[in-house]
Amino acid sequence: MKHSFIDKYSSLESPIHRISSSFKFTFAFTFLITVLLLPLDKIEFSGIIIAFVFLMVFSAILASRVPISFVLKRSAVILPFSVFIMMTNFILCGGKLEILLMFFLKSYISILIIILLVSTTSFASIISVLSRIHLPRVFIIAFSFMYRYFFVLIDELEKMLRAVKLRSCGIKRRRLLMTYVHIIGILFIRSYERAERVYKAMVLRGFDGKSDNL
Amino acid sequence: MHIPDGFLNLPVILTGNGLALGFLYTAVKKTAKMLPPERIPVMGLLAAFIFMVQIISFPVPGGTSVHLLGGALVVILLGPWTGLLLVTASLFLQAVLFQHGGILTIGINIINNAAAACLTANIIFNLFSKKRLLTAAGLASFFSVIAAAAFCIAVLSVGMVIPLKLAVIPVAAGYILAAGLEAFVTVMIIITIKRIRPDLLKLNRI
Numbered sequence: 129m130k131h132s133f134i135d136k137y138s139s140l141e142s143p144i145h146r147i148s149s150s151f152k153f154t155f156a157f158t159f160l161i162t163v164l165l166l167p168l169d170k171i172e173f174s175g176i177i178i179a180f181v182f183l184m185v186f187s188a189i190l191a192s193r194v195p196i197s198f199v200l201k202r203s204a205v206i207l208p209f210s211v212f213i214m215m216t217n218f219i220l221c222g223g224k225l226e227i228l229l230m231f232f233l234k235s236y237i238s239i240l241i242i243i244l245l246v247s248t249t250s251f252a253s254i255i256s257v258l259s260r261i262h263l264p265r266v267f268i269i270a271f272s273f274m275y276r277y278f279f280v281l282i283d284e285l286e287k288m289l290r291a292v293k294l295r296s297c298g299i300k301r302r303r304l305l306m307t308y309v310h311i312i313g314i315l316f317i318r319s320y321e322r323a324e325r326v327y328k329a330m331v332l333r334g335f336d337g338k339s340d341n342l
Numbered sequence: 343m344h345i346p347d348g349f350l351n352l353p354v355i356l357t358g359n360g361l362a363l364g365f366l367y368t369a370v371k372k373t374a375k376m377l378p379p380e381r382i383p384v385m386g387l388l389a390a391f392i393f394m395v396q397i398i399s400f401p402v403p404g405g406t407s408v409h410l411l412g413g414a415l416v417v418i419l420l421g422p423w424t425g426l427l428l429v430t431a432s433l434f435l436q437a438v439l440f441q442h443g444g445i446l447t448i449g450i451n452i453i454n455n456a457a458a459a460c461l462t463a464n465i466i467f468n469l470f471s472k473k474r475l476l477t478a479a480g481l482a483s484f485f486s487v488i489a490a491a492a493f494c495i496a497v498l499s500v501g502m503v504i505p506l507k508l509a510v511i512p513v514a515a516g517y518i519l520a521a522g523l524e525a526f527v528t529v530m531i532i533i534t535i536k537r538i539r540p541d542l543l544k545l546n547r548i
Contacts, residue, residue: 163347202441203441210346235349238444271435312530312531317535319387320388327383
Protein backbone atom coordinates (compact mmCIF):
# COMPACT_ATOMS: atom_id res chain seq x y z
CA MET A 129 0.00 0.00 0.00
CA LYS A 130 1.23 3.48 -0.77
CA HIS A 131 0.81 6.43 1.55
CA SER A 132 2.05 9.77 0.45
CA PHE A 133 -0.12 12.21 2.29
CA ILE A 134 2.60 13.40 4.63
CA ASP A 135 5.02 15.21 2.39
CA LYS A 136 3.26 14.70 -0.87
CA TYR A 137 4.68 17.56 -2.92
CA SER A 138 8.15 17.75 -1.42
CA SER A 139 9.67 15.77 -4.28
CA LEU A 140 8.48 18.05 -7.08
CA GLU A 141 11.02 19.81 -9.28
CA SER A 142 10.96 23.59 -9.01
CA PRO A 143 13.26 26.53 -8.22
CA ILE A 144 11.70 26.72 -4.73
CA HIS A 145 12.38 23.05 -4.07
CA ARG A 146 16.00 23.51 -5.04
CA ILE A 147 16.71 26.31 -2.52
CA SER A 148 18.73 25.01 0.43
CA SER A 149 16.54 23.95 3.32
CA SER A 150 18.34 26.01 5.98
CA PHE A 151 17.80 29.09 3.84
CA LYS A 152 14.09 28.28 3.53
CA PHE A 153 13.82 27.76 7.29
CA THR A 154 15.47 31.11 8.03
CA PHE A 155 13.21 32.84 5.53
CA ALA A 156 10.05 31.21 6.84
CA PHE A 157 10.87 32.07 10.44
CA THR A 158 11.73 35.67 9.57
CA PHE A 159 8.37 36.02 7.85
CA LEU A 160 6.49 34.29 10.68
CA ILE A 161 8.02 36.55 13.31
CA THR A 162 7.43 39.66 11.20
CA VAL A 163 3.76 38.75 10.85
CA LEU A 164 3.53 37.99 14.57
CA LEU A 165 4.93 41.41 15.49
CA LEU A 166 2.54 43.41 13.31
CA PRO A 167 0.23 45.52 15.47
CA LEU A 168 -3.48 44.83 14.99
CA ASP A 169 -4.62 48.41 15.41
CA LYS A 170 -2.27 50.14 12.94
CA ILE A 171 -4.26 49.01 9.93
CA GLU A 172 -2.34 50.81 7.15
CA PHE A 173 1.13 49.87 8.32
CA SER A 174 0.30 46.23 9.04
CA GLY A 175 -1.81 46.02 5.88
CA ILE A 176 1.09 47.02 3.64
CA ILE A 177 3.49 44.53 5.26
CA ILE A 178 0.88 41.75 5.10
CA ALA A 179 0.21 42.49 1.44
CA PHE A 180 3.94 42.32 0.75
CA VAL A 181 4.40 39.03 2.62
CA PHE A 182 1.31 37.61 0.97
CA LEU A 183 2.63 38.55 -2.49
CA MET A 184 5.97 36.87 -1.74
CA VAL A 185 4.38 33.73 -0.36
CA PHE A 186 1.81 33.52 -3.13
CA SER A 187 4.35 33.91 -5.92
CA ALA A 188 6.55 31.33 -4.21
CA ILE A 189 3.59 28.91 -4.06
CA LEU A 190 2.97 29.49 -7.78
CA ALA A 191 6.65 28.99 -8.58
CA SER A 192 6.80 25.82 -6.53
CA ARG A 193 4.07 24.08 -8.62
CA VAL A 194 2.34 22.88 -5.47
CA PRO A 195 -1.36 22.80 -6.48
CA ILE A 196 -3.30 25.79 -5.17
CA SER A 197 -6.22 23.52 -4.29
CA PHE A 198 -3.94 21.55 -1.95
CA VAL A 199 -2.75 24.73 -0.25
CA LEU A 200 -6.33 25.96 0.19
CA LYS A 201 -7.47 22.64 1.59
CA ARG A 202 -4.58 22.41 4.03
CA SER A 203 -4.93 25.98 5.19
CA ALA A 204 -8.64 25.47 5.87
CA VAL A 205 -7.81 23.66 9.13
CA ILE A 206 -7.64 26.94 11.04
CA LEU A 207 -10.91 28.30 9.65
CA PRO A 208 -13.30 26.81 12.26
CA PHE A 209 -11.06 27.96 15.07
CA SER A 210 -10.47 31.50 13.86
CA VAL A 211 -14.07 32.02 12.74
CA PHE A 212 -15.29 30.87 16.16
CA ILE A 213 -12.95 33.25 17.92
CA MET A 214 -13.83 36.15 15.62
CA MET A 215 -17.55 35.55 16.13
CA THR A 216 -17.34 35.42 19.91
CA ASN A 217 -15.17 38.51 19.96
CA PHE A 218 -17.53 40.36 17.63
CA ILE A 219 -20.72 39.39 19.43
CA LEU A 220 -19.61 39.44 23.06
CA CYS A 221 -16.87 42.04 23.14
CA GLY A 222 -17.91 44.33 20.29
CA GLY A 223 -14.65 43.98 18.37
CA LYS A 224 -14.00 46.26 15.40
CA LEU A 225 -14.25 44.67 11.95
CA GLU A 226 -10.88 45.95 10.67
CA ILE A 227 -9.10 44.50 13.66
CA LEU A 228 -10.83 41.16 13.24
CA LEU A 229 -9.91 41.12 9.56
CA MET A 230 -6.29 41.89 10.40
CA PHE A 231 -6.34 39.13 13.01
CA PHE A 232 -7.66 36.68 10.44
CA LEU A 233 -5.11 37.69 7.80
CA LYS A 234 -2.26 37.36 10.28
CA SER A 235 -3.18 33.83 11.29
CA TYR A 236 -3.97 32.78 7.72
CA ILE A 237 -0.72 34.07 6.29
CA SER A 238 1.25 32.29 9.02
CA ILE A 239 -0.28 29.00 8.02
CA LEU A 240 0.45 29.66 4.33
CA ILE A 241 4.11 30.24 5.16
CA ILE A 242 4.34 26.91 6.97
CA ILE A 243 2.52 25.05 4.20
CA LEU A 244 4.89 26.50 1.64
CA LEU A 245 7.92 25.53 3.73
CA VAL A 246 6.92 21.92 4.35
CA SER A 247 5.51 21.16 0.95
CA THR A 248 8.73 22.23 -0.73
CA THR A 249 11.15 20.60 1.72
CA SER A 250 11.51 16.85 2.09
CA PHE A 251 11.09 15.38 5.54
CA ALA A 252 14.68 14.13 5.52
CA SER A 253 16.01 17.67 5.00
CA ILE A 254 13.72 19.04 7.72
CA ILE A 255 15.26 16.48 10.08
CA SER A 256 18.78 17.37 8.95
CA VAL A 257 18.12 21.07 9.60
CA LEU A 258 16.78 20.17 13.04
CA SER A 259 19.87 18.14 13.88
CA ARG A 260 22.09 20.97 12.63
CA ILE A 261 20.48 23.34 15.13
CA HIS A 262 21.35 20.75 17.82
CA LEU A 263 17.90 19.57 18.67
CA PRO A 264 18.40 16.84 21.33
CA ARG A 265 19.10 13.42 19.86
CA VAL A 266 16.00 11.88 21.42
CA PHE A 267 13.83 14.08 19.21
CA ILE A 268 15.77 13.32 16.06
CA ILE A 269 15.35 9.63 16.85
CA ALA A 270 11.65 10.04 17.59
CA PHE A 271 11.07 11.99 14.38
CA SER A 272 12.94 9.58 12.13
CA PHE A 273 11.15 6.60 13.69
CA MET A 274 7.82 8.34 13.44
CA TYR A 275 8.32 9.10 9.80
CA ARG A 276 9.42 5.56 8.98
CA TYR A 277 6.96 3.57 11.04
CA PHE A 278 3.93 5.80 10.80
CA PHE A 279 3.17 4.26 7.40
CA VAL A 280 3.70 0.77 8.75
CA LEU A 281 1.30 1.41 11.61
CA ILE A 282 -1.29 2.94 9.29
CA ASP A 283 -1.05 -0.18 7.12
CA GLU A 284 -1.57 -2.35 10.15
CA LEU A 285 -4.54 -0.27 11.29
CA GLU A 286 -6.13 -0.43 7.85
CA LYS A 287 -5.74 -4.19 7.75
CA MET A 288 -7.49 -4.54 11.09
CA LEU A 289 -10.24 -2.13 10.13
CA ARG A 290 -10.84 -4.08 6.93
CA ALA A 291 -11.02 -7.30 8.89
CA VAL A 292 -13.57 -5.75 11.23
CA LYS A 293 -15.64 -4.53 8.30
CA LEU A 294 -15.66 -7.98 6.73
CA ARG A 295 -16.74 -9.68 9.93
CA SER A 296 -19.06 -7.13 11.50
CA CYS A 297 -22.12 -7.37 9.29
CA GLY A 298 -25.23 -6.86 11.44
CA ILE A 299 -23.30 -6.37 14.64
CA LYS A 300 -24.65 -4.08 17.38
CA ARG A 301 -23.22 -0.56 17.43
CA ARG A 302 -22.03 -0.82 20.99
CA ARG A 303 -20.03 -3.95 20.27
CA LEU A 304 -18.59 -2.37 17.15
CA LEU A 305 -17.41 0.60 19.19
CA MET A 306 -15.78 -1.75 21.69
CA THR A 307 -14.05 -3.51 18.83
CA TYR A 308 -12.60 -0.24 17.59
CA VAL A 309 -11.34 0.66 21.05
CA HIS A 310 -9.86 -2.83 21.36
CA ILE A 311 -8.07 -2.29 18.06
CA ILE A 312 -6.25 0.74 19.48
CA GLY A 313 -5.02 -1.44 22.33
CA ILE A 314 -3.88 -4.17 19.98
CA LEU A 315 -2.15 -1.57 17.85
CA PHE A 316 -0.29 -0.34 20.93
CA ILE A 317 0.94 -3.84 21.71
CA ARG A 318 1.91 -4.47 18.11
CA SER A 319 3.84 -1.19 18.02
CA TYR A 320 5.66 -2.20 21.17
CA GLU A 321 6.46 -5.66 19.90
CA ARG A 322 7.66 -4.23 16.60
CA ALA A 323 9.96 -1.95 18.58
CA GLU A 324 11.40 -4.97 20.38
CA ARG A 325 12.11 -6.67 17.04
CA VAL A 326 13.55 -3.48 15.59
CA TYR A 327 15.85 -3.19 18.58
CA LYS A 328 17.13 -6.73 18.06
CA ALA A 329 17.73 -6.00 14.39
CA MET A 330 19.54 -2.79 15.28
CA VAL A 331 21.78 -4.56 17.79
CA LEU A 332 22.63 -7.23 15.23
CA ARG A 333 23.71 -4.45 12.87
CA GLY A 334 26.02 -2.85 15.40
CA PHE A 335 23.78 -0.40 17.28
CA ASP A 336 25.32 0.38 20.66
CA GLY A 337 22.87 2.99 21.94
CA LYS A 338 25.23 5.83 21.19
CA SER A 339 25.71 6.17 17.44
CA ASP A 340 23.89 9.05 15.82
CA ASN A 341 23.29 7.69 12.33
CA LEU A 342 19.84 6.25 12.46
CA MET B 343 -6.75 22.30 21.31
CA HIS B 344 -3.77 23.41 19.28
CA ILE B 345 -3.38 27.18 19.21
CA PRO B 346 -2.39 28.44 15.75
CA ASP B 347 0.01 31.27 14.92
CA GLY B 348 -1.34 34.79 14.98
CA PHE B 349 -3.63 34.24 17.96
CA LEU B 350 -1.43 35.10 20.90
CA ASN B 351 0.58 38.17 21.79
CA LEU B 352 4.34 38.27 22.01
CA PRO B 353 4.91 38.21 25.81
CA VAL B 354 2.76 35.09 26.19
CA ILE B 355 4.49 33.36 23.29
CA LEU B 356 7.92 34.17 24.69
CA THR B 357 7.02 33.02 28.21
CA GLY B 358 5.41 29.85 26.86
CA ASN B 359 8.37 28.92 24.70
CA GLY B 360 10.76 29.66 27.56
CA LEU B 361 8.83 27.45 29.97
CA ALA B 362 8.50 24.72 27.36
CA LEU B 363 12.26 24.77 26.81
CA GLY B 364 12.73 24.35 30.55
CA PHE B 365 10.42 21.35 30.67
CA LEU B 366 11.99 19.75 27.62
CA TYR B 367 15.49 20.33 28.98
CA THR B 368 14.53 18.51 32.20
CA ALA B 369 12.86 15.72 30.25
CA VAL B 370 15.83 15.26 27.92
CA LYS B 371 18.28 15.27 30.84
CA LYS B 372 16.24 12.74 32.84
CA THR B 373 15.72 10.35 29.94
CA ALA B 374 19.29 10.66 28.66
CA LYS B 375 20.63 9.63 32.04
CA MET B 376 18.35 6.67 32.68
CA LEU B 377 17.11 5.45 29.33
CA PRO B 378 18.24 1.90 28.52
CA PRO B 379 19.20 1.46 24.84
CA GLU B 380 16.30 -0.91 24.14
CA ARG B 381 13.94 1.94 24.99
CA ILE B 382 15.13 3.97 22.01
CA PRO B 383 13.16 2.12 19.31
CA VAL B 384 10.28 1.76 21.77
CA MET B 385 10.14 5.53 22.11
CA GLY B 386 10.32 5.95 18.36
CA LEU B 387 7.52 3.54 17.62
CA LEU B 388 5.30 4.78 20.39
CA ALA B 389 5.84 8.31 19.10
CA ALA B 390 4.49 7.08 15.79
CA PHE B 391 1.63 5.38 17.63
CA ILE B 392 0.72 8.57 19.54
CA PHE B 393 0.94 10.55 16.34
CA MET B 394 -1.49 8.18 14.66
CA VAL B 395 -3.91 8.15 17.59
CA GLN B 396 -3.87 11.94 17.63
CA ILE B 397 -4.70 12.42 13.99
CA ILE B 398 -7.79 10.22 14.23
CA SER B 399 -10.21 12.92 15.28
CA PHE B 400 -13.84 12.69 16.28
CA PRO B 401 -16.10 15.53 15.16
CA VAL B 402 -17.91 17.31 17.99
CA PRO B 403 -20.90 19.62 17.73
CA GLY B 404 -19.75 23.17 17.10
CA GLY B 405 -17.66 22.62 14.02
CA THR B 406 -14.39 21.53 15.57
CA SER B 407 -13.16 18.11 16.51
CA VAL B 408 -11.46 16.45 19.43
CA HIS B 409 -8.89 13.71 19.36
CA LEU B 410 -7.30 11.48 21.92
CA LEU B 411 -4.17 12.83 23.58
CA GLY B 412 -2.53 9.52 24.34
CA GLY B 413 -0.20 11.25 26.75
CA ALA B 414 -1.68 9.63 29.84
CA LEU B 415 -1.29 6.16 28.33
CA VAL B 416 2.43 6.68 27.76
CA VAL B 417 2.82 8.23 31.21
CA ILE B 418 1.16 5.21 32.80
CA LEU B 419 3.31 2.72 30.91
CA LEU B 420 6.63 4.47 30.38
CA GLY B 421 6.69 7.40 32.79
CA PRO B 422 6.07 11.17 32.78
CA TRP B 423 9.22 12.43 31.07
CA THR B 424 9.00 9.89 28.26
CA GLY B 425 5.36 10.88 27.85
CA LEU B 426 6.23 14.55 27.69
CA LEU B 427 8.86 13.93 25.03
CA LEU B 428 6.65 11.71 22.88
CA VAL B 429 3.64 14.03 22.98
CA THR B 430 5.95 16.95 22.18
CA ALA B 431 7.34 15.10 19.18
CA SER B 432 3.83 14.38 17.99
CA LEU B 433 2.70 17.99 18.50
CA PHE B 434 5.68 19.21 16.56
CA LEU B 435 5.00 16.92 13.62
CA GLN B 436 1.32 17.85 13.61
CA ALA B 437 2.22 21.53 13.50
CA VAL B 438 4.72 21.00 10.72
CA LEU B 439 2.91 18.45 8.58
CA PHE B 440 -0.78 19.14 9.11
CA GLN B 441 -0.74 22.73 10.41
CA HIS B 442 -2.53 21.68 13.60
CA GLY B 443 -1.15 24.42 15.81
CA GLY B 444 1.32 27.12 14.97
CA ILE B 445 5.09 27.02 14.77
CA LEU B 446 5.79 30.04 16.95
CA THR B 447 3.11 28.96 19.42
CA ILE B 448 4.57 25.45 19.67
CA GLY B 449 5.89 26.20 23.16
CA ILE B 450 2.39 27.09 24.35
CA ASN B 451 0.96 23.92 22.86
CA ILE B 452 3.71 21.87 24.49
CA ILE B 453 2.92 23.42 27.87
CA ASN B 454 -0.80 22.71 27.49
CA ASN B 455 -0.95 19.34 25.81
CA ALA B 456 2.33 17.76 26.83
CA ALA B 457 3.66 19.22 30.08
CA ALA B 458 0.41 19.99 31.88
CA ALA B 459 -1.30 16.82 30.66
CA CYS B 460 1.56 14.38 31.32
CA LEU B 461 2.64 15.76 34.68
CA THR B 462 -0.95 15.90 35.94
CA ALA B 463 -1.50 12.34 34.75
CA ASN B 464 1.66 11.26 36.54
CA ILE B 465 0.74 12.84 39.85
CA ILE B 466 -2.76 11.36 39.82
CA PHE B 467 -1.57 7.95 38.67
CA ASN B 468 1.05 7.80 41.40
CA LEU B 469 -1.56 8.72 43.99
CA PHE B 470 -3.90 5.88 43.13
CA SER B 471 -1.90 3.19 41.33
CA LYS B 472 -0.96 1.32 44.50
CA LYS B 473 -4.58 0.41 45.13
CA ARG B 474 -6.36 0.08 41.84
CA LEU B 475 -4.59 0.24 38.52
CA LEU B 476 -7.63 0.80 36.33
CA THR B 477 -9.17 3.52 38.50
CA ALA B 478 -5.80 5.25 38.59
CA ALA B 479 -5.48 5.00 34.80
CA GLY B 480 -8.98 6.35 34.23
CA LEU B 481 -8.58 9.27 36.63
CA ALA B 482 -5.10 10.09 35.34
CA SER B 483 -6.21 10.25 31.73
CA PHE B 484 -9.42 12.12 32.56
CA PHE B 485 -7.56 14.82 34.44
CA SER B 486 -4.76 14.99 31.90
CA VAL B 487 -7.27 16.23 29.33
CA ILE B 488 -8.91 18.55 31.85
CA ALA B 489 -5.51 20.02 32.72
CA ALA B 490 -4.65 20.53 29.05
CA ALA B 491 -7.99 22.25 28.42
CA ALA B 492 -7.71 24.40 31.54
CA PHE B 493 -4.24 25.57 30.55
CA CYS B 494 -5.40 26.23 27.02
CA ILE B 495 -8.33 28.33 28.23
CA ALA B 496 -6.11 30.20 30.66
CA VAL B 497 -3.62 30.99 27.91
CA LEU B 498 -6.34 32.09 25.51
CA SER B 499 -7.94 34.38 28.05
CA VAL B 500 -4.62 35.93 29.07
CA GLY B 501 -2.78 36.15 25.78
CA MET B 502 -5.29 36.52 22.96
CA VAL B 503 -4.61 39.42 20.65
CA ILE B 504 -8.33 40.16 20.60
CA PRO B 505 -10.27 39.95 23.88
CA LEU B 506 -12.44 36.89 24.52
CA LYS B 507 -13.60 37.42 28.10
CA LEU B 508 -15.65 34.49 29.34
CA ALA B 509 -16.68 33.28 25.91
CA VAL B 510 -14.35 30.32 26.25
CA ILE B 511 -16.23 28.76 29.15
CA PRO B 512 -18.79 26.91 26.96
CA VAL B 513 -15.88 25.45 25.01
CA ALA B 514 -14.57 24.05 28.25
CA ALA B 515 -17.75 22.05 28.71
CA GLY B 516 -16.99 20.18 25.50
CA TYR B 517 -13.69 19.11 26.95
CA ILE B 518 -15.32 17.19 29.77
CA LEU B 519 -16.74 14.95 27.07
CA ALA B 520 -13.31 14.61 25.48
CA ALA B 521 -11.80 13.81 28.88
CA GLY B 522 -14.39 11.09 29.47
CA LEU B 523 -13.63 9.57 26.08
CA GLU B 524 -9.92 9.68 26.76
CA ALA B 525 -10.38 7.97 30.13
CA PHE B 526 -12.59 5.28 28.61
CA VAL B 527 -10.18 4.50 25.77
CA THR B 528 -7.13 4.54 28.04
CA VAL B 529 -8.74 2.14 30.51
CA MET B 530 -9.77 -0.17 27.68
CA ILE B 531 -6.24 -0.16 26.28
CA ILE B 532 -4.83 -0.94 29.73
CA ILE B 533 -7.27 -3.85 30.02
CA THR B 534 -6.16 -5.16 26.63
CA ILE B 535 -2.51 -4.84 27.60
CA LYS B 536 -3.14 -6.52 30.94
CA ARG B 537 -4.69 -9.49 29.15
CA ILE B 538 -2.13 -9.88 26.36
CA ARG B 539 1.18 -8.48 27.63
CA PRO B 540 0.93 -7.92 31.39
CA ASP B 541 4.69 -7.41 31.57
CA LEU B 542 4.28 -4.06 29.79
CA LEU B 543 2.55 -2.72 32.88
CA LYS B 544 5.62 -3.31 35.00
CA LEU B 545 8.18 -1.42 32.96
CA ASN B 546 10.59 0.97 34.57
CA ARG B 547 8.83 4.34 34.44
CA ILE B 548 11.05 7.31 33.62
